[in-house]
Amino acid sequence: MSTLTPIDPLLKIYSDTESIRLSSGTPLADRVVTDIFAYTEKLAKQVVLREDTVQCSWKDKIDKIVISRVFGYPLMLLLLGTVFWLTIAGANVPSEMIASVLFAFQDVLTQWFQLAQAPAWLHGVLVLGMYRTLAWVTAVMLPPMAIFFPLFTILEDLGYLPRVAFNLDNMFKKAHACGKQCLTMCMGFGCNAAGIVSARIIDSPRERLIAILTNNFVPCNGRFPTLIAITSIFMTSALAFSQSLLAAGMITLLVLLGVAVTFAVSWTLSKTILKGEPSSLVLELPPYRRPKFGAVFYRSLIDRTIFVLRRALVVAAPAGGLTWILANVYIGDVSVIAYIASVLDPLAKAIGLDGFILMAFILGLPANEIVIPILLMSYLATGQLTEFGSLFELKKVLLANGWTWLTAFNTMLFALLHWPCATTLLSMYKETGSKRWTFMGFIIPTALAFTVCFIIAQTAYLLGLA
Amino acid sequence: MTILPVPLSTLQPGEKSKVIQLDVKGLLRRRILDLGIVPGTVLTCIGKAPAGDPIAYLVRDTVIALRSEDASLIYIDSAAR
Amino acid sequence: MELKIGDRSNALKDHGRVMREHFGIRTTGEQYVIALAGNPNVGKSTVFNALTGLHQHTGNWPGKTVDNAQGTYTYRNKSFLLVDLPGTYSLLAHSVEEEIARDFICFGHPDATIVVLDATSLERNLNLALQVMEISSKVIVCVNLIDEARKKKLSINFIELQKELGVPIVPTAARNGEGLQELQNAVYTMAVEKKKTRPKQVVYSEEVERAICTLLPKLEKLDLARVVNPKWLALRLLDSDISFIETIGRYAATQNQKIVAMPQQGSKITL
Structure with a gap:
């Protein structure tokens, strides 16, 4: 059997051992483990003194509720919704503050360029393209991330997330997948690439692949603000409090839709290209521990700020520069960007979007957070947009470009379902080591996004709803 | 006194009993052993997930969740409840 | 059982460095390599973070899709490289993680191995400690989460435990920084001063x-x-x-x- 020769004598002893193993009644391996535990039991009894074992602590009582038949699922929904609501409601003011500071600085930058008598194109690429996108991404991305992350980390530190996996395992089992997939999805809220790496906790290679291929259906932080922005603009009324509540409800519904799609795709994969029975689950439910709130907030704030700024610098700024160039280089009397959009338009219209939106999603491949800035820049190719304080202005821009409820709805659906970003695809490749599976990870969501949006758009057109 | 082995999955929340025998095979068997679920170990059923499955057990001061079909391959002493 | 690994020759010591490189561990100059083992959910990463702070580097184990975190810290002018092994319940190698942990403790020649245990669940956690003690004589047992144990009204006789196991025992509550000094000290004594231990065998x-x-x-x-x-x-x-x-x-x-x-x-x- 073995291909190794250097220690042949050892292998010989190994085969000699066979007789000893067979002669023993119970498997010796079991014996070894049983003996160790008999010893640790004795040791623990000797050194550990328990004062009260009978008294039921608050932690046990909590579990009675968290995993209970009545409260288990509602509590999960409530917590999810609350996290979204706190994120949406809390992010608004800091977003506007950051925006006003950063866009005020844009005017200063413009003055400097004028003083230096820099050519208009240089100002365009650097300030209107790169800086403005950077400012937008920072203002829109940072506050929700800085709120969402610590909240999630607290749920994690508290020990709640394994309970979620415990509660949902039965559904994953029905989809022939592993309950721990739920933990990878939770990671996916932060970043799908991180979610895919976290699929390492799943032992069965088949179930791990399912978790990797479906992680994208959880909206990551790059797509999350896009969803929040569009929801806040289109789906809700004007009242501040009820508005944020409604937006949170809407986002929760979208996330639930993503979860439903995850189950459906996992099930389909298990019945087709990843055939197999669900394997077993051994999940530890660690005791509840009070999180270190201060440390969590401090650490995630720093982590997230660095993360967002780095992505904004490395990905968003160059993409902004490129978009500005595309929007300001003309072929005949149409800009390159308008030309590309017009080519994409028929396909985009068929799925309820428009050419600019589809192009923004395509150009957003490096990072999802740049989709909206690119879209705005291409809508406002001439660059009249100097300030970007409120969502209200965003609404004006979108409405001026012919957005309807269908456009908004399908854009959100497309954002939820479409292809993963480049970083995520790269992680998929690294984790699976296979180009084929990476391609599957790309094509499944893409096909799904087009199909779902197509059906909804065509139905709406047919019924004359949009 | 005769010992009547019954599957662990029949243990109801709040009840406790002793492991008698493991019929689990392969990798799962090793995992379960490594967690300290060996013949003689006392298990307490802590609760079930809202759908009735998986089931959480207290083993050596740690809560471990198992799917019911896996738990049904672990036999416990029916008398010791 | 007496281990003969203790009296390695110089060549072997040098060799230890070469072997570590198989595991993607590179030491700079005079640096002691410390392995950190433990069950999942025992606060192993808290101990790791508390000791190394921001001096961390994460990656993968060579050729494996398993996280490998390394960090450095200095104690009494000596530099230590802390290698965070995957969290495992045992070393019997039923998974890639366990294989990595076992192979590193066995063949990576760490100057000491810290096994982090959960004070509230010693009975189960000692399983791993005893297994590590079968492989290596350079073991320090860190009983973490003693704050949780106190809350649960558990009192642990550490002196007795140390006597029974034959290796240094350090109680910690890494979240609050409790016991970390003592842990560093125990590592120093074992790695730098080469103090011998006699781990009790099952x-x-x-x-x-x-x-x-x-x-x-x-x-x-x-x-x-x-x-x-x-x-x-x-x-x-x-x-x-x-x-x-x-x-x-x-x-x-x-x-x-x-x-x-x-x-x-x-x-x-x-x-």
């Missing part, structure tokens, strides 16, 4: 011990004692752990080659 039931006894003479002839504890090897044979037998073959082969091939190259010895 006495198995008669049947197992008898089987070990029949195997031991045969194994001792192979002269593998400086690679691996013969009793532990015997247990793996009884466990029909063929993958480990092959791994041993591989390491023993490289070990013999390397010792001959590179005798004195820049050997660094600490006194």
Whole structure:
């Protein structure tokens, strides 16, 4: 059997051992483990003194509720919704503050360029393209991330997330997948690439692949603000409090839709290209521990700020520069960007979007957070947009470009379902080591996004709803 | 006194009993052993997930969740409840 | 059981560095390598973070999709490289994580291995500690989460535990920074001052011990004692752990080659 020769004598002893193993009644391996535990039991009894074992602590009582038949699922929904609501409601003011500071600085930058008598194109690429996108991404991305992350980390530190996996395992089992997939999805809220790496906790290679291929259906932080922005603009009324509540409800519904799609795709994969029975689950439910709130907030704030700024610098700024160039280089009397959009338009219209939106999603491949800035820049190719304080202005821009409820709805659906970003695809490749599976990870969501949006758009057109 | 082995999955929340025998095979068997679920170990059923499955057990001061079909391959002493 | 690994030659010490590089561990100059093992959910990463702070580097174990975190810290002017092993319940290698943890403790020649235990669940956690103690004599047991144990009204007799196990025991509450000084001190004593320990070995039931006894003479002839504890090897044979037998073959082969091939190259010895 073995291909190794250097220690042949050892292998010989190994085969000699066979007789000893067979002669023993119970498997010796079991014996070894049983003996160790008999010893640790004795040791623990000797050194550990328990004062009260009978008294039921608050932690046990909590579990009675968290995993209970009545409260288990509602509590999960409530917590999810609350996290979204706190994120949406809390992010608004800091977003506007950051925006006003950063866009005020844009005017200063413009003055400097004028003083230096820099050519208009240089100002365009650097300030209107790169800086403005950077400012937008920072203002829109940072506050929700800085709120969402610590909240999630607290749920994690508290020990709640394994309970979620415990509660949902039965559904994953029905989809022939592993309950721990739920933990990878939770990671996916932060970043799908991180979610895919976290699929390492799943032992069965088949179930791990399912978790990797479906992680994208959880909206990551790059797509999350896009969803929040569009929801806040289109789906809700004007009242501040009820508005944020409604937006949170809407986002929760979208996330639930993503979860439903995850189950459906996992099930389909298990019945087709990843055939197999669900394997077993051994999940530890660690005791509840009070999180270190201060440390969590401090650490995630720093982590997230660095993360967002780095992505904004490395990905968003160059993409902004490129978009500005595309929007300001003309072929005949149409800009390159308008030309590309017009080519994409028929396909985009068929799925309820428009050419600019589809192009923004395509150009957003490096990072999802740049989709909206690119879209705005291409809508406002001439660059009249100097300030970007409120969502209200965003609404004006979108409405001026012919957005309807269908456009908004399908854009959100497309954002939820479409292809993963480049970083995520790269992680998929690294984790699976296979180009084929990476391609599957790309094509499944893409096909799904087009199909779902197509059906909804065509139905709406047919019924004359949009 | 005769010992009547019954599957662990029949243990109801709040009840406790002793492991008698493991019929689990392969990798799962090793995992379960490594967690300290060996013949003689006392298990307490802590609760079930809202759908009735998986089931959480207290083993050596740690809560471990198992799917019911896996738990049904672990036999416990029916008398010791 | 006496381990012969302790009295390695200089060449072997140098060799240790070469072996570590198989695991993607690179030490700079005079740096001590400390492995950090433990069950999942025992606050192992808290201990890791508390000791190394921001001096961390994360990546993968060579050729594996398993996280590898390394960090450095300085204590009494000595530099230590802390290698965070995957969290495992045992070292019997039923998963890639366990294989990595086992191979590193066994063949990576760490200058000390810290096993982090959950004070509230010693009975289960000691399983891993005892397994590590079978492989290596340079073990420090860190009983973490003593704050939780206090809340649960558990009192642990650490002196008794230390006497029973024969290795240094350090109680910690890493979240609050409690006991970390003592942990660093214990690591220093073991890695730098080379203080010897006598880890207590599990006495198995008669049947197992008898089987070990029949195997031991045969194994001792192979002269593998400086690679691996013969009793532990015997247990793996009884466990029909063929993958480990092959791994041993591989390491023993490289070990013999390397010792001959590179005798004195820049050997660094600490006194």
